[in-house]
Amino acid sequence: MALVVQSVAKQFGRFPALNGVSFEAPEGAFVALLGPSGSGKTTLLRILGGLEFADVGQVTFGGLDWLSIPARERRAGFVFQQYALFRHMTVAKNIAFGLEVRSRSQRPTRAEIARRVEELLHLVQLEGLGKRYPSQLSGGQRQRVALARALAIEPRMLLLDEPFGALDAKVRKELRVWLRALHDKTGITTVFVTHDQEEALQLADFVAVMNAGRIEQIGAPADLREAPATAFVAEFLEDVSNGRGFAPPRLQPRVVHLH
Amino acid sequence: MSAIASPVPRGFATPTDDHPVVRIALILVSVGFITIFLVLPLITVFAQALAHGFAEACDAVLQPDALSAVRLTLIVAAIAVPLNVAFGIAAAWAISKFDFAGKSFLTSLIDIPFSVSPVISGLIYVLVFGLQGWFGSALRDMNIKIIFALPGIVLATTFVTFPFVARELIPLMTDQGRDEEEAAVSLGASGWRTFLRVTLPNIKWGLLYAVLLCNARAMGEFGAVSVVSGHIRGLTNTMPLHVEVLYNDYQYVGAFAIASLLAMLALVTLVLKSLLEWRYADEIAAVHRH
Numbered sequence: 001m002a003l004v005v006q007s008v009a010k011q012f013g014r015f016p017a018l019n020g021v022s023f024e025a026p027e028g029a030f031v032a033l034l035g036p037s038g039s040g041k042t043t044l045l046r047i048l049g050g051l052e053f054a055d056v057g058q059v060t061f062g063g064l065d066w067l068s069i070p071a072r073e074r075r076a077g078f079v080f081q082q083y084a085l086f087r088h089m090t091v092a093k094n095i096a097f098g099l100e101v102r103s104r105s106q107r108p109t110r111a112e113i114a115r116r117v118e119e120l121l122h123l124v125q126l127e128g129l130g131k132r133y134p135s136q137l138s139g140g141q142r143q144r145v146a147l148a149r150a151l152a153i154e155p156r157m158l159l160l161d162e163p164f165g166a167l168d169a170k171v172r173k174e175l176r177v178w179l180r181a182l183h184d185k186t187g188i189t190t191v192f193v194t195h196d197q198e199e200a201l202q203l204a205d206f207v208a209v210m211n212a213g214r215i216e217q218i219g220a221p222a223d224l225r226e227a228p229a230t231a232f233v234a235e236f237l238e239d240v241s242n243g244r245g246f247a248p249p250r251l252q253p254r255v256v257h258l259h
Numbered sequence: 260m261s262a263i264a265s266p267v268p269r270g271f272a273t274p275t276d277d278h279p280v281v282r283i284a285l286i287l288v289s290v291g292f293i294t295i296f297l298v299l300p301l302i303t304v305f306a307q308a309l310a311h312g313f314a315e316a317c318d319a320v321l322q323p324d325a326l327s328a329v330r331l332t333l334i335v336a337a338i339a340v341p342l343n344v345a346f347g348i349a350a351a352w353a354i355s356k357f358d359f360a361g362k363s364f365l366t367s368l369i370d371i372p373f374s375v376s377p378v379i380s381g382l383i384y385v386l387v388f389g390l391q392g393w394f395g396s397a398l399r400d401m402n403i404k405i406i407f408a409l410p411g412i413v414l415a416t417t418f419v420t421f422p423f424v425a426r427e428l429i430p431l432m433t434d435q436g437r438d439e440e441e442a443a444v445s446l447g448a449s450g451w452r453t454f455l456r457v458t459l460p461n462i463k464w465g466l467l468y469a470v471l472l473c474n475a476r477a478m479g480e481f482g483a484v485s486v487v488s489g490h491i492r493g494l495t496n497t498m499p500l501h502v503e504v505l506y507n508d509y510q511y512v513g514a515f516a517i518a519s520l521l522a523m524l525a526l527v528t529l530v531l532k533s534l535l536e537w538r539y540a541d542e543i544a545a546v547h548r549h
Contacts, residue, residue, distance in 0.1 A: 051441050071444050078445040084438035088460040098446035101456070153446055 002026050003157070003189055008057030009213075010043055017043040019213035020057070025206055027062065030183050031191045032200035034236075035210030041193045042081075042161055044210075048191060049078045049159045061189070062156060074157075077150030077188075081161045083142045085134040091145050092117050092130035098153035120148040123182070140171040147179075151186070158183075160192035164199065176203055197237055201225070209233045304522050307515035319505075319513035320520065324493045328501035328517065334409070335484075335497060336477040339416040343473055344466070347424025352458075354425075355432035356440065369425050372418055380418050381486025384411055407489035412497065415483035420473045427469035428462055435461055467535065471528045478524055 003025045010018040018040045025031045033041035046052040048059065050071025059066040066074070086094050095117045099108055108116065121127050124144035134142055143163065150158060163179065164172040180203050183190050194200050200207045201221040208218040209232070217229040228234035276282070308316045319325060353359075354366055372380060386392045388405040398405060405411045439461065443453040459466075481499040488495040496504060498521055505514035 049445055051445065072447045072449065074445075075447070076445060078442065080438055080442060082438060084442040086439055086442070086457055086460075097443070097448070097456075101443070101446065101448040101452050149442075149446065 002061075003029070003031075003191075004058075004060045005044075005048075006058040006060075008044065008047060008054045008059065010040075010047065010052065010055050016213050018047075018054075021210075021213070021215050023208055023215055023218045025189070025191075027189055028187045029189055030180070030203065030205045031189075032204035032207045033191060033193045033210055034195070034197060034200040034207050036195060036236075038212075039210040040213040041195075041210045045159050045161055045191060045193050048157070049076045050074045051078070075153055075155050076157045076159055077153060077155030079143075079146045079150050079158070079160045079163055081163075081165055083134075083146040085142055085145055085149070087134050089133075090130060091126065091132050091134070091137070092121070094134070094145055095120050095130075095148045095152050097149060116152060120152055123151070124148045139167050140175060143167065143175065147182075151188075155188060158188045158190040160190065162193055162195070164194075164196075172199075179203070201237070209236060211236075301522060304515055304518050307511060308519040310515075311512055315512055316516040316519070319510070319516040322513065324496070325501060325513065325517055327493045328496045328498050329520070331409070331412070331496065332478050332498040335412050335416050336474055338413045339420060339477045340470060340474050342417050343420055343424050344470060346421060347428060347469065347473075348462075348466070350425045351428035351432050354429050355435075356437055366429070369422050369429075372421050373426075377415075377419050377480065377482030378486055381415050381483035384414055384418070384483075384487050388414075406487050407491065407495060409495070411487035412484050412495065415487045416477050416480050419480050419483045420477045423473035423476065424466070424469040427465050427472075431462055431465045432458075464535075464539070468532060471532055475525055475528045479521055 005024070006022050007020045008018055008022070009016070009020045021040070021044055033044060035041045043052060047054045048066070050067075050069070054067060057067075086097065089097070092114075096113050099113045099116065102108075107113075117130065118127075121130055124147055126141060126144055126148070129137070129141065134145065137145065143166075147163075164175055167175065176199060192204075201224070205220065206218055207221055207224055209216045209224065211232050217224060217233045224233060224237060228237060277285075308319075320329075350365070350369060354362060385406055387394060388398060388411065389395055390399065390406070392406075403410075405414070439457050440453050443457045444450075448456065478497075479499055480497075481503070484497055485500055485503075488497065488500055490496060490500060490504065492501075492504065498517055502514050502517045502521070505511075505517065
């Protein structure tokens with residue numbers, strides 16, 4: 001029932017985005033795809049979500065030939081970097097979307113949908129905001145609506161593209177803890193993309209360090225720290241153990257007196 | 260007491276403001292221009308129509324030939340506008356949501372009706388579908404009449420008004436990207452449902468605006484229609500053509516009465532547009548701001 005990715009490759013024109021990526025993760029795992037921009041991590045995530053087609057390779061998940069299932073039947077809850085909320089719909093309508101577009105035989109009743117929406121609003125701590133429009137929410141709130149919308153379809157797999165990328169540091173830390181707790185509660189196999197080493201190491205059961213369309217190493221955070229397989233991994237993770245992260249050097253303000 | 264000079268120069272509310280004289284001059288020029296070129300002619304049209312009283316103007320509009328022109332115009336618009344809505348959405352969708360070879364070429368092709376004189380586009384249809392044209396004899400054998408008949412008028416009108424919908428939607432849809440469509444698909448929506456529930460609501464204001472403009476132009480088109488229609492009174496004369504016929508017959512009241520109808524169409528279009536913008540201001544803002 002595990003997630004098995006085998007030699008997945010993808011080219012955009014002449015640019016190789018993925019050069020044969022393979023890894024395995026047990027069901028219910030929380031996997032981080034970590035790497036600098038252009039390392040192919042988002043492409044891999046989009047392939048898992050069915051939003052991009054792999055040129056070659058195979059993915060099996062829960063015993064299914066994952067890549068042969070069309071995106072709309074995959075039930076992979078995808079949370080986009082910019083959230084991609086439906087801006088003309090209220091929060092409640094956004095969350096209900098995945099249920100309302102089901103074929104008549106599989107669609108829950110209206111009352112059932114309303115109940116589920118309330119439940120999800122409660123889960124993401126946005127009770128009472130169901131009637132708002134996305135433009136009336138803060139970044140952190142939009143993020144949680146996007147998550148609730150993805151969870152509404154009872155996803156087999158949860159895919160998050162830079163889930164905290166657009167948030168400020170404080171909200172990011174809070175949401176991180178919350179997301180981990182949510183994962184422990186739901187047990188949904190989750191893959192998320194990040195370029196923040198600290199985030200990956202703190203949050204994930206398994207971290208796949210990616211570089212130039214390849215996975216340099218995959219393992220539990222502690223293993224990666226103790227035994228980096230390549231120089232790239234060592235260097236990429238080193239910054240965190242020094243507590244520096246990838247934060248740009250702080251600019252020193254200078255005071256100039258005007259006479 | 261020494262007066263302290265105000266830090267704000269007099270007459271300027273913000274630093275980007277122009278000198279008051281410049282400001283007043285610009286306002287006067289635009290108001291003057293609009294009055295002379297837009298408002299006065301419009302008033303003249305109505306004044307001429309009502310020169311001999313309201314009854315005579317009404318009478319002119321109710322002439323059988325005039326009524327048939329109105330009917331033909333409505334029929335043509337009722338066919339051409341939906342066609343162009345469908346074509347326009349398809350073209351805008353293809354250009355904004357997919358990448359394919361020749362995309363920029365297609366974009367410039369869409370502009371052709373704007374850059375080609377309408378008379379020429381009318382002539383093209385005569386050359387293609389007319390009796391002496393490429394398909395002329397074949398069409399005659401099949402007993403299909405296109406030129407000097409309704410199909411020709413519809414074709415010419417559709418051609419001339421093609422860019423309105425596509426032009427309006429392409430930048431809008433490009434700007435909105437594919438994210439929401441991708442989200443809809445990942446949530447299990449089919450392509451058609453995604454279009455109905457996500458794409459269409461996001462473009463509906465732009466689309467409505469485009470439809471209004473397209474309709475106004477479809478009803479008012481003269482050049483292209485003039486070439487293909489043949490000016491058969493009571494049969495192939497649309498409203499603009501009928502205006503010309505009456506005018507050339509020195510029937511000024513009739514000509515201006517029909518012209519007033521067309522002008523009123525433009526005014527109604529304008530009012531509808533403003534009304535919609537006012538009524539749905541919040542929703543429009545919500546769709547554009549994100």
